[in-house]
Amino acid sequence: xxxxxxxxxxxxxxxxxxxxxxxxxxxxxxxxxxxxxxxxxxxxxxxxxxxxxxxxxxxxxxxxxxxxxxxxxxxxxxxxxxxxxxxxxxxxxxxxxxxxxxxxxxxxxxxxxxxxxxxxxxxxxxxxxxxxxxxxxxxxxxxxxxxxxxxxxxxxxxxxxxxxxxxxxxxxxxxxxxxxxxxxxxxxxxxxxxxxxxxxxxxxxxxxxxxxxxxxxxxxxxxxxxxxxxxxxxxxxxxxxxxxxxxxxxxxxxxxxxxxxxxxxxxxxxxx
Amino acid sequence: xxxxxxxxxxxxxxxxxxxxxxxxxxxxxxxxxxxxxxxxxxxxxxxxxxxxxxxxxxxxxxxxxxxxxxxxxxxxxxxxxxxxxxxxxxxxxxxxxxxxxxxxxxxxxxxxxxxxxxxxxxxxxxxxxxxxxxxxxxxxxxxxxxxxxxxxxxxxxxxxxxxxxxxxxxxxxxxxxxxxxxxxxxxxxxxxxxxxxxxxxxxxxxxxxxxxxxxxxxxxxxxxxxxxxxxxxxxxxxxxxxxxxxxxxxxxxxxxxxxxxxxxxxxxxxxxxxxxxxxxxxxxxxxxxxxxxxxxxxxxxxxxxxxxxxxxxxxxxxxxxxxx
Numbered sequence: 324x325x326x327x328x329x330x331x332x333x334x335x336x337x338x339x340x341x342x343x344x345x346x347x348x349x350x351x352x353x354x355x356x357x358x359x360x361x362x363x364x365x366x367x368x369x370x371x372x373x374x375x376x377x378x379x380x381x382x383x384x385x386x387x388x389x390x391x392x393x394x395x396x397x398x399x400x401x402x403x404x405x406x407x408x409x410x411x412x413x414x415x416x417x418x419x420x421x422x423x424x425x426x427x428x429x430x431x432x433x434x435x436x437x438x439x440x441x442x443x444x445x446x447x448x449x450x451x452x453x454x455x456x457x458x459x460x461x462x463x464x465x466x467x468x469x470x471x472x473x474x475x476x477x478x479x480x481x482x483x484x485x486x487x488x489x490x491x492x493x494x495x496x497x498x499x500x501x502x503x504x505x506x507x508x509x510x511x512x513x514x515x516x517x518x519x520x521x522x523x524x525x526x527x528x529x530x531x532x533x534x535x536x537x538x539x540x541x542x543x544x545x546x547x548x549x550x551x552x553x554x555x556x557x558x559x560x561x562x563x564x565x566x567x568x569x570x571x572x573x574x575x576x577x578x579x580x581x582x583x584x585x586x587x588x589x590x591x592x593x594x595x
Numbered sequence: 596x597x598x599x600x601x602x603x604x605x606x607x608x609x610x611x612x613x614x615x616x617x618x619x620x621x622x623x624x625x626x627x628x629x630x631x632x633x634x635x636x637x638x639x640x641x642x643x644x645x646x647x648x649x650x651x652x653x654x655x656x657x658x659x660x661x662x663x664x665x666x667x668x669x670x671x672x673x674x675x676x677x678x679x680x681x682x683x684x685x686x687x688x689x690x691x692x693x694x695x696x697x698x699x700x701x702x703x704x705x706x707x708x709x710x711x712x713x714x715x716x717x718x719x720x721x722x723x724x725x726x727x728x729x730x731x732x733x734x735x736x737x738x739x740x741x742x743x744x745x746x747x748x749x750x751x752x753x754x755x756x757x758x759x760x761x762x763x764x765x766x767x768x769x770x771x772x773x774x775x776x777x778x779x780x781x782x783x784x785x786x787x788x789x790x791x792x793x794x795x796x797x798x799x800x801x802x803x804x805x806x807x808x809x810x811x812x813x814x815x816x817x818x819x820x821x822x823x824x825x826x827x828x829x830x831x832x833x834x835x836x837x838x839x840x841x842x843x844x845x846x847x848x849x850x851x852x853x854x855x856x857x858x859x860x861x862x863x864x865x866x867x868x869x870x871x872x873x874x875x876x877x878x879x880x881x882x883x884x885x886x887x888x889x890x891x892x893x894x895x896x897x898x899x900x901x902x903x904x905x906x907x908x909x910x911x912x913x914x915x916x917x918x919x
Contacts, residue, residue: 326667333697337683344685344726411681418645419698420670
């Protein structure tokens with residue numbers, strides 16, 4: 324047990340060191356979401372108008388961008404494994420007296436910490452967008468972000484566990500990350516879309532993370548329109564006529580996370 | 596006492612037998628080398644001994660621990676210097692060593708002291724805060740040696756420790772290794788395809804196509820060749836070979852425009868040869884046998900350093916391209 328803990332700690336410690344050593348990655352990870360927010364916000368808010376009474380497009384997309392930041396950061400756990408394999412450092416990790424599960428947990432928790440930091444930085448913008456956050460909301464958000472990023476880091480490691488080259492990994496990630504991102508309700512509600520799209524959205528773990536974050540951030544706004552029929556569910560997720568609550572979202576993300584993490588550990592441990 | 600004991604260790608990748616029933620022992624404090632051309636199975640053997648690759652058959656123990664069943668104990672007992680650099684280039688020298696200290700559970704109260712000592716040993720103390728990507732090839736290798744020793748291993752494995760380094764740096768690395776052996780009584784297991792490096796080992800195993808074809812001290816291996824190597828060129832090489840066979844009952848080999856043969860005490864033999872040899876001679880060369888001669892005799896091929904260094908260049912080029 325102490326070995327598992329040590330492996331998790333030492334591997335995640337290095338992930339953090341690496342992150343702070345690479346200024347370009349640090350800066351781009353902060354500015355990219357801002358660019359998304361500004362472009363999408365400015366571009367769509369006039370055309371789209373309010374998505375629900377009292378919720379304008381920027382307010383709608385802002386929680387989505389937080390989730391997207393977590394998604395981008397988490398998938399990096401996979402990139403970092405492929406990177407280490409290509410540049411040899413993975414050998415140093417694999418030959419150390421560290422268990423394979425601990426190495427996976429270290430990669431996952433290190434990148435989760437980084438993604439959550441990036442997400443939290445975005446919270447500073449909330450007053451500008453007319454959204455009030457209380458300390459309780461921030462705590463809840465951090466909790467959901469941690470859970471979501473662990474699940475998605477698990478996915479990153481799972482994909483990376485067998486990939487040999489950066490190029491190959493980038494290709495696969497492009498194919499996977501775009502559906503994950505665009506079919507998750509980050510940029511538009513997933514209820515009012517063609518059936519095939521709705522189906523894909525609902526088996527996408529990111530969808531539930533986005534919804535949970537959105538419901539927490541827009542708690543006050545959503546509560547105000549709770550009595551108008553259909554208003555709150557129009558920007559949420561409805562499965563067989565049932566609109567998901569925050570806790571149900573969280574449970575779904577946790578379940579996805581457990582499965583992805585278990586698979587990541589199994590796949591990563593089997594390599595020689 | 597044997598620190599490494601290997602018994603009929605084998606590894607197959609599909610139908611290819613990379614290592615085939617290799618058996619040997621390495622004693623404490625010994626420098627033991629594996630000499631062989633690229634692809635002979637040297638790295639696969641090291642990878643099996645350091646638990647990175649699971650053997651197909653046979654067994655091996657290091658410091659008394661089984662490489663299949665007691666992986667963690669084996670890993671704690673060994674230090675490794677890999678064939679290709681395995682450093683995190685974006686971190687500083689010190690940060691690389693600190694990661695290693697955490698990973699191998701070096702006690703916190705002696706950790707920083709150890710790191711300083713290790714850096715001092717390889718003369719990198721003044722560069723401790725520098726990012727590894729600013730280091731030269733030789734400096735990286737030295738840092739890797741320091742790292743391999745940080746957790747006080749019983750055995751240091753070095754897979755082609757001087758591959759791709761210039762001769763001066765190679766010499767330098769060897770000075771460190773030999774000094775280390777004196778200072779801390781370390782057992783060193785290394786692989787190489789450089790003959791001059793193999794000469795530095797206490798004992799060497801010559802490995803070819805996954806099998807050990809000879810195992811002894813460098814001197815014994817050369818003595819077993821049956822004396823000195825004579826190379827001569829004659830107007831008619833075939834006639835010269837025939838005459839050598841008839842008059843001196845030697846077994847000369849005609850190859851690449853030369854006639855080669857082995858004789859004990861070449862300096863006494865040569866004057867005798869000159870006195871009553873009929874075939875006109877162009878040149879004669881006498882030398883002590885090298886490990887290359889040993890390898891040639893055992894396998895029928897030369898190790899061919901030229902080809903190997905071509906491969907290295909290729910590899911370095913590819914690595915540089917990948918980095919961009």
